[in-house]
Amino acid sequence: IATMSVFCEVPQAAPVAVFKLSQDFNNDQFPKKVNLGVGAYRTDECQPWVLPVVKKVEKIIVHDDRLNHEYLPILGLPEFRSSASKIALGDDSPAIQENRVGAVQCLGGTGALKMGAEFLRRFYNGNNNTKTPVYVSAPTWENHNAVFANAGFEDIRSYKYWDAEKRGLDFAGFLGDLESCPEHSIFVLHACAHNPTGTDPTHEQWKQIAETMMKRNLFVFFDSAYQGFASGSLDKDAWAVRYFVSMDFEMLCAQSFSKNFGLYNERVGNLTVVARDADNLKRILSQMEMIVRTTWSNPPSQGARIVAITLNSPELFTDWKDNVKTMADRVLLMRAQLKAKLQALGTPGTWDHITEQIGMFSFTGLNPKQVEYMVKERHVYLMTSGRINMCGLTTKNIDYVAESIHEAVTKVQ
């Protein structure tokens, strides 16, 4: 029957930019094309990399006849949750010893942010937080806004972060926003390797941020998607999170194991909850269960198993740390080489930010017109914001990319 469809009014939605970029890249026939868009690690051969430790553990799993595909508990695999929280907070974390740290296994970092957001909207400051302001950095990961908006938050604002002129952190602006925002506002902080700018506060700056947040009763929600991946050291990359815990904040920390375990498509995430005490924690987790139950019932098993087995075996844990360092080191190398080449070419401007920034991404400082030039004329794909994924650089394409940046900067204003 050709009846009126209930969905005839449904408008075509715009595609998600970062995935559209990859699509365009895939369709491009130019032989020297380079993809500096999507945030996934690549080897020097520009190939995806399944971590050797992951391959090892997958073999273990497939050959273990005792393992089955039964439902996980609603909050996830217990061995995964506890070991993942330890990674963030440290083995010797007093908060863990005081039994006031819990966790919810979630679908990637996104899922962890989602669960945290849903919980906060229901329970943070009274039982209806739709009007509670949520602050995300300017700029931030493009999905942050949607995660909180979809969880029901109506007032999502940005806090000053990136100083385009000096190509660094606008710390005064950041602090100013912390001082002037409404009390009890929720702040989404990047634990390390800020996405997209690669610019992190220094330890001294984090201390001031913490002091101000405590004074003004602001809520701490860490997004930790790159632990280990940024500096190559798990502990170094967790410094900010651990500092805030030591300052007695009640907080949430959304962890992703997509990048540091290369488990992108298995959706491995953990929402670590640091509560005032065990009783609060118990009640919080019971409410988290209710939210999980109506969203995905219980989380997927495979990825969490891989991570849990790895983290709970001293030998495999060491293997993993090595693999993580391999990735971090390659990125550091590309940063060093890109800066060196741009300096050698005499490309106008300063390029120190390339090596000062940390993690997978770099905010090059290229403007939208220059980005368009890169994409259209040079077939080098990057985000309109000027963000590049350092992992897309290899020893084989770095000269071409450096020349392309040089051309873009000199030819296009």
Place this chain on the structure above:
Amino acid sequence: MSIVFHVIHITIHLTWCFCSSWWGGVQMGPPDPILGVSEAYKRDTNPKKMNLGVGAYRDDQGKPFVLSCVRKAEAVITAKQMDKEYLAIGGLGEFTKSCAQLALGNDNEVLKSGRNITVQTISGTGSLRIGANFLSRFHGPRDVYLPKPSWGNHTPIFRDAGMQLKAYRYYDPSTCGFDFKGALDDISKIPEQSVIMLHACAHNPTGVDPRPEQWKEISDIVKKRNLLVFFDMAYQGFASGDIDRDAWAVRYFIEQGHNILLSQSFAKNMGLYGERVGGFTVVCNDAEEAKRVESQLKILIRPIYSNPPMNGARIAATILNTPDLRSLWLEEVHGMANRIIKMREELVAGLKKEGSTHNWQHVTDQIGMFCFTGLKPEQVERLTKEFSVYMTKDGRISMAGVTSGNVGYLANGIHAVTK
């Protein structure tokens, strides 16, 4: 004196602020009724105890069952050494295609004309949630009509998504069967354009399914009332043992012109519970509309979990798309369904043998994993306390927990509390 008071007051206030929690007002969430059953079962030391709350298949030894086709598919996948790059937001293409084909039949006109959009979801729950969110955003009327009773999680899923729940009569406690007249009567009064949820087969929790001629009448009245049909199909293959037979209602409705919404789960029929494999389908007017709907589903999915998990979908796709694995799967699904059917027969036979004079026909009339025994709460309580048989208060038992080794004990217990 007042200054001292002030100082003390401020000190106390500051101390309170320092030690108090944001979460002091958070109540303890209610215990999950089904989980509670499992917890109590675990604590029981009676060697003859039975867990009939579990909604997962068990073999005749009472053990979880990993299908051979799954193990074989896993070996194939491991050998391929694939990468772990993000899936598209809508999931693995080979999976969504074969998922839709499984439900609709390979030759379905809907698939040929490309007027469906099928996305990979986090099993059945995730599928229902995406569907509920989609309805909430794009469908005017807020009311979703569930059969009475329905799966316990349907209500909070739709409610959380901003929909309102209503019900139509379904289960007749006096017959332990389908209240066909009541259902038609209620459905005929549902306001136009409301959403009506239908269980495609093996109704959860009652195990009571309409017969084909009853489905036909339901389709007619639903069409008359211009209702939007949302099918929940969590047990395709698992109910009768035949995947086409179990999908009959879904296919009939589409044939009759209903542009349905459909949730599928592979938790039970492939035993992939913890891998979270499911699909959500919207049947649209044409391919162009399907593209628009797809774009909006992606916008809904991205802020929840970005993109779905690979492992289970890869296993399911491998099974569905590899001829001998698919045949093996069909055999194994048939085997699971048959064991359940056999347990139903043995339970009824056992009750007769015990000397029960009640009519237990509903046990074999009902289909799928669950059986609504008709036991009253007091009888359930006795069954649990005196026999260590664990089930939900509504008298629902999971036939999957019944084995040839314990069916006699169960018959004995049920007879004892009902004679």
